[in-house]
Amino acid sequence: MSETTIEIQDLNLTRKDFVPGNEVRWCPGCGDYSILANMQKTLPVMGVKKENYAFISGIGCSSRFPYYMDTYGFHSIHGRAPAIASGVKLANPELTVWVITGDGDGFSIGGNHMIHALRRNIDMNIMLFNNRIYGLTKGQYSPTSLLGAKTKSSPFGSIDRPFNPSAVALGSNATFIARALDVDAKGLQESIKRAQGHKGASFIEVYQNCIIFNDGEFEAVENKATRPDNALFVVHGEPMIFGEENDKGIIMKDNHPKVVHLGQEWSEKDLLVHDETNQIITNLLLEMTFDPTNPTPFGVLRAVDAPSYDEMMIDQIEQVTKVKGEGTLEQLFYGGDVWEVK
Amino acid sequence: MSETTIEIQDLNLTRKDFVPGNEVRWCPGCGDYSILANMQKTLPVMGVKKENYAFISGIGCSSRFPYYMDTYGFHSIHGRAPAIASGVKLANPELTVWVITGDGDGFSIGGNHMIHALRRNIDMNIMLFNNRIYGLTKGQYSPTSLLGAKTKSSPFGSIDRPFNPSAVALGSNATFIARALDVDAKGLQESIKRAQGHKGASFIEVYQNCIIFNDGEFEAVENKATRPDNALFVVHGEPMIFGEENDKGIIMKDNHPKVVHLGQEWSEKDLLVHDETNQIITNLLLEMTFDPTNPTPFGVLRAVDAPSYDEMMIDQIEQVTKVKGEGTLEQLFYGGDVWEVK
Amino acid sequence: MAKKVIRINEATIRFAGDSGDGMQLTGTRFTEATAIVGNDLKTIPNYPSEIRAPLGTLAGVSAFQLMFGSQRVFTPGDLPDTLVAMNPAALKVHLKDLKKGGNILANANAFTDKNLKMAGWEANPLTDGSLDGYIVFSMEMSKLVGKALENSDLTSKGIERTKNMFALGVLFWMYNRPVEPTEAWLRKKFAKNPSIAEANITAMKTGYNYGQTTEIFTTSYSVEKADLPKGKYRNITGNVAVAYGLVSAAKQAGKELFLGSYPITPASEILHTLSGLRNYGVKTFQAEDEIAGISSAIGAAYAGDLAVTTTSGPGMALKTEAIGLAIITELPLVIVNVQRGGPSTGMPTKMEQSDLLQAVLGRNSDARIPVIAAQDPADCFDCAFEAARIAMKYMTPVILLSDGYLGQGSGPWKIPDPKTLPEIVVHHPDVSTRGEAGFMPYTRDENEARPWALPGTAGLEHRIGGLEKENITGMVSQDPENHQVMTDIRARKVENIKKDIPPSVVHGDAKGKVLVIGWGSTHGAIHVAVDRARAKGQSVSQLHLRWVSPFPSDLKAVCDNFDEILIPEVNSGQLALLLKAELLRPIHQLNKVRGEPFRASEIEDKVNEILG
């Protein structure tokens, strides 16, 4: 776990500093509103100057996000936000760069840039709004839609097996992976803070309800009544407990996760303890995602330290400059065999 | 494990049937030669008619492969082979489709098509020639090149953290993952057979030596002398044993793989048993890849059953046709509100 | 009181309301009823933004326009005669387009202070006199349906939602259309929920009766049947027509249809339509992006399907590299671009015909491709069919250009008799074509097409790809001479298609002062403008180009008969550039890049200007 205690300077910012004048244009009831509100609430306390934020997005309902943040913003083209953000960060490493994307933008057309950004570990925070549908184009299935989903482009049910985005992130060697829920303010804010504090690429998957084209997709965990029994909120170093009564937990059995009931046979100390730095643990949590016999895990699923690309770039420039001296045009031009015509 | 016993019909094919007239144009000593030879040796015994093979590739040294197979072949454009192959298979499900790609072709520019093809589980066999370099364009680092690699485009050492291609495949929900070594004929042939026998998308990562631009990258496992101590060949249901003297094995300790020496403290029955169907086991093997304290795993790392996209497509067409009847143009044209002008 | 019925030749109606008010549906129902009456018509929807904007805002207004008439109708009309405004925002946005003296039908209940403010009205225009000069029918639609449905099971919200049916009913009365088709349609649509069906029917009839009985309406209009060619008709949007054209071509060629596509406005409906046709053997593959869309289609073409990819501008841009592959491998492929406003994401829901140069010239290297453009929604069927036929005949990718105006707009389609559709003869070689030296995948037939040899055919194993290939043998070749030969063949293949283009038809006299040349969806506006000009005695004719690459062989001869050429385009002059290079003569341009189609009057004005 990246145990970096982040020194936070109070800049006297408030939520209002991040709210621009223009109207928000999502459908009434869309899960995006809550995500936006929590972002606007969290940034003021992060100790980063407002002008040092850059929000980069692709295309989709979710990707309109930058228009609703009174920071620097770039609503770019479909799927390319992580690549654009890479250039932004390398050009100005002082900036705190956020990438806002959707399951179509980030995992359909933009899948390649996504996995490469995570692999390279460029310092940016990628937030995926996963509503398992293409919202903006009015309701086709996405690469995270479940098998059988009936949508505009799959009237007889989708035959496309879905990605588990956080698993793709893990496979791509990502150093930070969290999962949050649009309606869970606490979880969202915690993820935002931890992600921004993490050096390197951070990935947050947010389950987001699209009330128009895919309403109720995450009902089991969105609904306050059923959430405790269907969601597992993991905390580094703590046993995996969940349930309305905190009466259930996760063990590893035959190299698979398994739900047990605490009480007679099982007690807390038998349970798996979450370890953000352990790949096997993260993998086990990810395996639970689509498994109806297990709860859906939320929280910081993985956080490991690794040098970030931007940092290594700066280092390399420094190192080479130390050895060779700062380059001048004279040196450059006269680097080859030179002759003179008199 | 897909325990499908494949019924193999003898078609009286020989290696020669798969060797076309034209000259092979890889550099002398390139690892590609061995891979080609083993493909040509294996296909005749697979019970598939020669004309039913289609080899689809992108661009790269490796992607020249189709020119050297006397089957149907398509040397397409950089990175797009899995997408082209998807269309080929859906248009004609009778074909046995192979995709031949390189670490640049398949995991740099083509990364997105790769992960989507694996996710969808379209029945095709993808073979990645991983030489950790761009061969054809004369030696730039690739997304699998190790940190620090000095290449034409990274004269001061690469600062790009690499992918572990098989891990990306796992993260993409792939149903079959194998790893083989260019110089290991037995392992290669076994992987080819198993992959082709697998229903759905199969992924084979082949470590391949590029003698010109990245010679010796896999020395530890390529060299017959050092291989036994550096490579772990896994077999489903068997304990993970390796070493010149078969004296070492793998256990899981604190949710990490660990090498132990057999003899006093540890015996064979303490060792992890390979299970192709278990995600945690596959993940643990993948974790060993870049870890110098562990051997590099080879063999079939994962194989699980899942319906293939092409199969589901055929099913859906059948189902819908059963319910609605085979569509005619009359029905189509007269589907809306029709009026007549007399 | 007996009400007046005035017979008119044509009318243009616009329905406007909040995105939630169901204006598209209302418009479509009116269209259907109008079609059944036998009028000719064209329609066009107009959504301002891709996301639902907050209720009652200007950004949230959604509109639908149709023009219908007793004569041929070529456009959805310029300025409406009648505007239905379901709220103040709708009135605000659309009032400026209404014809002077036109009708306004408004839902007075929606003109609340809050709504008025949101729409930027200082006072209520229905009452403060600002609509003087128009004929205003201010109706308490919400209240009236509330009354009519007070005994229904619907919630009050549900009842409120039927107000669009009230408005529709009024219009049915006003333009003398039958309510029965909509009644039947509602019963079918809400079969599982009869109380909703009945409520809507009641609301509609209430509206109809309101028109008939209340005194605020004194006049209704009748529009006689149009003199359309005999036959069966249905209303069709361009996107659905493209889908049907492709399915038909596949059937006629004995092929399965494969679509590799990625959703994008305004092309998605082609994907939606085809994905519903599994029982026609249609395989739709929703790819991860546009590149995979076309790549999968190239793979399917290679393996023997009639392969298609559909998209709009930005997606077309992404396909550029793969189009080059289809060209060099000489595989049949139909590429549909339903154009929209740009550059970049631009104006995604607005129309523009600005991808012409991209289609004709926008690739690396000398990489020509045939390009066909549809002129109206029904023509999308014919063009799609023709594109597929040419692709398979000449073994070449073909681009079909449509646009948002055609794709989402609709018009009556004279349903062809499937039995009279042209057959498409496709030949796949078998081992008998294999010579001594093996199979030759780049031999040429009389059209210079190469054989379409399918994987799975014993004895024809061969390799194709993106590297230059030797003519005849298909071996990789970097030989200079061969490259020239192949470059020339590829160019000639496109030229050859001229043989399939019928002689040009000039609308109007074949000789005269001004020839107005157009392509794509400007057809209707130009047609109307030319007819009006000719009616005034001006010497003006129209030439419409269906194929924009290659041009018809008689193009120059046709143009030589006119003193002046005018090209109106919804772009900055793209066809004009191509024709200037082709004809080497000056061309008058009329360019408009506003995300809107031309009005016939704009073209008329320009013609007047040219004629001095």
Place this chain on the structure above:
Amino acid sequence: MAKKVIRINEATIRFAGDSGDGMQLTGTRFTEATAIVGNDLKTIPNYPSEIRAPLGTLAGVSAFQLMFGSQRVFTPGDLPDTLVAMNPAALKVHLKDLKKGGNILANANAFTDKNLKMAGWEANPLTDGSLDGYIVFSMEMSKLVGKALENSDLTSKGIERTKNMFALGVLFWMYNRPVEPTEAWLRKKFAKNPSIAEANITAMKTGYNYGQTTEIFTTSYSVEKADLPKGKYRNITGNVAVAYGLVSAAKQAGKELFLGSYPITPASEILHTLSGLRNYGVKTFQAEDEIAGISSAIGAAYAGDLAVTTTSGPGMALKTEAIGLAIITELPLVIVNVQRGGPSTGMPTKMEQSDLLQAVLGRNSDARIPVIAAQDPADCFDCAFEAARIAMKYMTPVILLSDGYLGQGSGPWKIPDPKTLPEIVVHHPDVSTRGEAGFMPYTRDENEARPWALPGTAGLEHRIGGLEKENITGMVSQDPENHQVMTDIRARKVENIKKDIPPSVVHGDAKGKVLVIGWGSTHGAIHVAVDRARAKGQSVSQLHLRWVSPFPSDLKAVCDNFDEILIPEVNSGQLALLLKAELLRPIHQLNKVRGEPFRASEIEDKVNEILG
């Protein structure tokens, strides 16, 4: 015996051998020595294939050609005077190009039966008389270096490898070039392995002495210093020159240089060169593909770097969509396309200038962009600098067209004095530009450029993107009027650049019969052809276009002074199409799509044909 020294004005030499024979290195060393002597020169390498083909095959032949002279040299020469053939395959491939009566220097030891057969010779051409008409110097190079180095530590394979240095030594003697620079270079290159250095030096000197002493050579040639402008020179390839031009522009603008790129032949050397310049603050980002390459550059431009992306045709195709984004966001960006043969993968190592229309017109929507094209390797420096300057001055992406012939070819570069390079003034607004209503990111300066406000600047927070924006305010706007305004501004920005284009310079008389117009790398061949024609008294002049979009404002006036226009292009007539549309007059075309540059003689012939 005293040998003759003949003074000649120019010579063309081609080195050809197996890929493993080190022909590129040999050619480069000869070039360096020739440059130091003070001749003007141009070079061009020629690799037949991207993969090493088997030893001794025709496919494995690698060549390098240079032309040098005592006058200005504009091309690497057409047909060589002297051919070095290290094996039978090299002779087979290149003999057809050798001038009648030219010299052949062959390594007789490589003409074994096996090698002869592999190269398709029936008998040994060195001995069977088939080279009658040429001057053949058949030397046992392998044996001679073996002898000379019998006491060295090198393996026999290592010794064999020095035979190229023997050949080089012979040529040094033959053309009177100094051996010392190569001696010094070898010592430096093999500093860690002196025995290799010494062996190569010995081999070279053995060759030199062989020329001087043996009787088979009777004549050597001297080529006087060229009358080049005074100054310091070095030899440079176009790709390196592009890299240097960009580094220089960044320095002059006080910017860091960011390159987002994906390797591709023949553009990769720009990436390679820049990746070695970390101590110049150059950030190279090898992206996952071309789309990420340009996207990262767009991001870097937004954040304030001088941003660049480099590629070749197929990669350019992939960047199409993102170029649209750069256009609509009005960000400065340099896009370099080192063109190669197509379509598709085509002929990756061969030259072609067929991406012109793609550069100028190949995007969805009306999306114009300035396009500059380099004329020779050294000019790549100036064009790269100019492209960067214009990009930042007008806030626009700019395309720079080079090609494989320029990128990998070389010529002397007159090294500019860094102090006299133009300064590039860049202005980034700060909070003081923020008005009452907030910051306006789409206000316009006198060039209609918008302000380059950088993230990190307090008070200027704003949003940009690919949706159409309202002029001045930069708010998302789908307003028709605004879209027209913005479309026009974007077009005008490109037109405005005409102000930066100096008046056209006609080479030859300003009035006459034929004007030969060219762009890009045809410059040299046209120049030579025009000079030769003029020497014969023909009325021919040359106009070279550096900017191909926009055209210079005096273009029409210049052309009006000539009866005929001829455009030679290594494509099927792309500039010709643009100029026909621009000038509305007939144009003679000379097109060649063979993966090879023009020979001056081909242009001369065409001029003769036109002049009758």
